[in-house]
Amino acid sequence: MSPPLRKVVFPVAGLGTRFLPATKVVAKEMLPVLDRPLIQYAVDEAVEAGADTLIFVTNRYKHAIADYFDKAYELEIKLAEAGKGDLLEIVRSVLPAHVRCVFVTQPEALGLGHAVLCARPVVGDEAFGVILADDLIRSPGTGAMRQMAELASTHGAGVVAVEEVAPADTGRYGIVDAEPISERAARIRYVVEKPKPEQAPSNLAIVGRYLLPARIFDLLESTQVGAGGEIQLTDAIEELLHEREVLAYRFEGQRYDCGNKAGLVGATLALALDDPELAPLVRQAAASRGQN
Ligand code: G1P
Numbered sequence: 293m294s295p296p297l298r299k300v301v302f303p304v305a306g307l308g309t310r311f312l313p314a315t316k317v318v319a320k321e322m323l324p325v326l327d328r329p330l331i332q333y334a335v336d337e338a339v340e341a342g343a344d345t346l347i348f349v350t351n352r353y354k355h356a357i358a359d360y361f362d363k364a365y366e367l368e369i370k371l372a373e374a375g376k377g378d379l380l381e382i383v384r385s386v387l388p389a390h391v392r393c394v395f396v397t398q399p400e401a402l403g404l405g406h407a408v409l410c411a412r413p414v415v416g417d418e419a420f421g422v423i424l425a426d427d428l429i430r431s432p433g434t435g436a437m438r439q440m441a442e443l444a445s446t447h448g449a450g451v452v453a454v455e456e457v458a459p460a461d462t463g464r465y466g467i468v469d470a471e472p473i474s475e476r477a478a479r480i481r482y483v484v485e486k487p488k489p490e491q492a493p494s495n496l497a498i499v500g501r502y503l504l505p506a507r508i509f510d511l512l513e514s515t516q517v518g519a520g521g522e523i524q525l526t527d528a529i530e531e532l533l534h535e536r537e538v539l540a541y542r543f544e545g546q547r548y549d550c551g552n553k554a555g556l557v558g559a560t561l562a563l564a565l566d567d568p569e570l571a572p573l574v575r576q577a578a579a580s581r582g583q584n
Contacts, residue, residue, distance in 0.1 A: 480538045
């Protein structure tokens with residue numbers, strides 16, 4: 293049994309070049325899917341999994357995320373005075389009262405592994421989660437992070453979320469070689485960052501959810517530059533496998549890769565089609581587009 297998950301790290305220092313020019317001023321994680329920014333979905337998932345300390349690894353240009361989670365006194369007072377209780381509730385529900393945010397700067401963009409290492413002073417000596425907000429996961433019931441925390445607590449192991457990807461796409465992901473132990477979980481034998489399809493051990497790819505022991509920080513301290521000239525979290529996990537069990541977990545839910553336009557549009561459409569007010573309008577818009 294592992295202790296409950298309390299801390300989740302959100303690496304949010306990326307430049308978001310796929311969404312330029314919007315990302316000249318809008319942090320990629322602040323791009324909305326319907327009316328909520330991407331980071332909100334990630335935070336909700338972490339809080340549902342039990343996290344009360346959210347650690348954002350950011351860069352010195354990205355103030356919007358801190359502003360977003362800060363209390364907006366003036367706005368709240370105006371909404372309260374205008375009797376707009378429903379809107380006030382929406383503004384306040386961004387972050388439950390028991391949850392605190394900590395912001396850590398990543399001085400240089402040296403890779404995901406380096407970003408996670410920057411959170412070490414706040415995480416300390418306990419197991420923690422990592423969520424990449426680009427990967428928006430919609431689950432029918434329990435969120436993906438909570439599913440992972442439940443698995444970790446029964447197995448006392450690290451867990452990474454995985455899903456099958458097209459074999460041609462292995463070069464975009466960390467890819468695992470794993471031995472199944474149940475319907476959704478497998479014991480990882482080997483993991484490699486962004487292998488070419490002909491070198492990939494499988495097409496089972498890591499998606500942006502990790503539950504890791506604090507030991508990963510020691511390993512990250514000495515992780516050398518890897519794929520893409522960056523310090524890779526995947527390489528430190530490969531080291532960890534020599535000492536401890538790490539499970540690959542096929543989460544229940546649908547992932548949208550909102551790090552690219554098609555994924556962001558897909559997530560937006562999926563949410564819109566689940567919204568009783570929006571769904572008929574979206575269908576109508578698509579039908580009339582088809583006629584023109
Ligand atoms: C990162 C990780 C990779 C993982 C991916 C999931 O890559 O390094 O192992 O498969 O996230 O989204 P990035 O997308 O930052 O290049």
